[in-house]
Amino acid sequence: MKTAKSNSKTNDLFARLIRGDWSVFKKSRSDAFDGHEVLDLGSIGEALLSRRGEASGTMLAQRLLDNFEQSTPEAQxxxxxxxxxxxxxxxxxxxxxxxxxxxxxxxxxxxRLHNAAEPRRQELIRRLNYSSGGTHRLIKMREVLLGFVGDHPEFASVDADFLHLFMSWFNPGFLEMRPMDWSTPANILERLIKYEAVHAIQDWDDLRNRLDPVDRRCFGFFHPQLAEEPLIFVEVALSTDVPTSIQKVLHPERAPIPANQATTAVFYSISNTQKGLAGVPFGSFLLKHVIEHLQREIPNLDTFVTLSPVPGFARWLAHERANSQSEFLTEEIRESLNMLDVAGWHANKKKAETVRIALLDSARAYFLRAKTSRGAAVDPVARFHLRNGAELHQLSFLGDVSEKGLKQSHGLMVNYLYRLSDIERNHEAFVERREIIASKAVTGK
Incomplete structure (x- = not known):
């Protein structure tokens, strides 16, 4: 039990903090860096947990986050x-x-057991959210944490606490979808350029080509605590068919089509802007809302597909080619795949045709047969769309001949089909039975 003397000491401590005297948390001079005052973040955290008052709690939360952001990686x-x-x-x-x-x-x-089992750091994270901009700053703190997890597996428990709270704070029901176009404020458009993770936006002209034409749509998802900081962007192209080439979709000199002539909406880029929200399941909420919006705006749309990258395919294929006992590659396929080692093979029609069948057969094995150690589909983009109820619809040979596309997938791209009447059934098949719903064009059956 606290004595009157200890209570007096604590009250004196917070009186000093209110006056701006933080020396009680100051670390040794040997820990100073860049001329900044270095404070013991752990001690500030303990003080924050000990306070009941909102004003002092806000002040402590602000100071801890300020000093964390100014700290060296070693101090973090x-x-x-x-x-x-x-x-x-x-x-x-x-x-x-x-x-x-x-x-x-x-x-x-x-x-009582439930409350006792909760780590103290969860309450610390909640109280840090008291500070100005606390939610966004905590997302950035977790981003730093994720950079350490590989070398420090003991941090997995801390990350689980962040993720547990973020899954509550960022419940999809809290998100607001906003259509975006060339008239959207420049500060938000700048973030689209910065965060586009699938197909890099080269400049403002490139951005305008994706937003301004009559057959282009873009949607951002925002959280009330990050009003000017979009969490996710979804870029959409309107088309009369299912496209197989991202270069054709993004070609600056293509001829736009009127929206009332389009039959297909193509989700060609879905970018998560916040690395610190990795693992938070926004999932089918996003595309369902976009699809519903597009159906209301453009009733003639009847097909909703993606044009998606295959980020792990080239790495997986290299591993299987190096494995003489691979269960996925026949000798005939191996021989044909040797063409992949020839520089510029994709630009030569004869060479490309030599490898096409072998590459597509390998891709079928990659999507339909290869599994992780937990028995899941190996491709992360496939897991996302299949979990959300899509169908693996079409494999597109040389769908992305950019340097990035050739490096990560030998140019392979994929169309996932979202058929609203089948989404729930497909989702259950994948989640409950790990069944991959694929079209006949993919399975060959």
């Missing part, structure tokens, strides 16, 4: 280590709750 790493070791669940409190529940398994005892 030290803070995450403290989150693991000193901000976990109280083991004594947890054990008492377990014993109480085992003795009397009541609803009240279960609630």
């Amino acid at each position: 790493l030290e803070f995450f280590l403290k989150l693991v070791k000193k901000f976990a669940a109280d083991t004594e409190k947890l054990q008492n709750a377990i014993d109480r529940y085992q003795g009397t398994p009541s609803g009240e005892a279960l609630l």
Whole structure:
């Protein structure tokens, strides 16, 4: 129990903080960098958890985030280590709750156990959200954390706490979809240029080519706490057929078609702008809302497909070609695939035709047969769309002949078909039975 003396000391501490005296948290001078005052982030976190007052809590949250953002990578790493070791669940409190529940398994005892099992750092993260711009700053903090997880697997528990809270804070129901065009404020359009992750936007002329024509649409998804910081962009091309080449879709001199002549909406780029929100399942919410909006605006649309990259295919294929015991490649296919090692093969019609059948057969194995150690489809983009209820509709040979496309997939692209009447059934097949719904054009059956 706290004594009157300790309470007086704590009150004096916060009186000093309100006056701007942060020396109590100051680390040794040997830890100083770039002339900035260096504060012990862990101690500020403890102080933040000890306060009940909103004003002092906001002040402490602001200061912790300010100093985290100014800290060196070494200091940020030290803070995450403290989150693991000193901000976990109280083991004594947890054990008492377990014993109480085992003795009397009541609803009240279960609630106590639930509360005791929560790591202290979850409440710390909640309180950090008190600060100005706290939500966005916490997303950036998790982005830093993810950069350390590979070398520090013990950080997985901290990341799980961030993800648990973010999945609640960023429930898809909170997101607002906004159509975007050339008249959208420049500060938001700049973010589209910056964050486009699938097909890089070269300049403002390139951006205008994607937004201004009558057969182009773009949608951004926004969160109330990040009003000017879109979370996701979806870029759409209107067409009269299912396209097989991204270069044709994005060609600056193509002839636009009137919207009332289009029958197909093509989702050719879906970009998540926030790395710190990785793993937060926005999923089918996004495309369902876009599809519903497009159906209301353009009733003549009857087909909704993607034109998607295959980011892991070239890497997977290189591994299988190096494996003499590969179950996916026959000797005949191996021989044909040797053409991939010839520079500029894709630009020569004869050479490209030599490898086409072998590459498409390999792609069928990649999508339909190859699995991760957990039994899931190996391609991350495929997992996203199949989980959301799409059909693997068409394989497009040399669909992306950009340098990036050739490097990551030997130019292969894929169309996923969203048929609204089948989305729920396809989703259940993939999630519950790991069944990949594919068209006859893909399966060959």
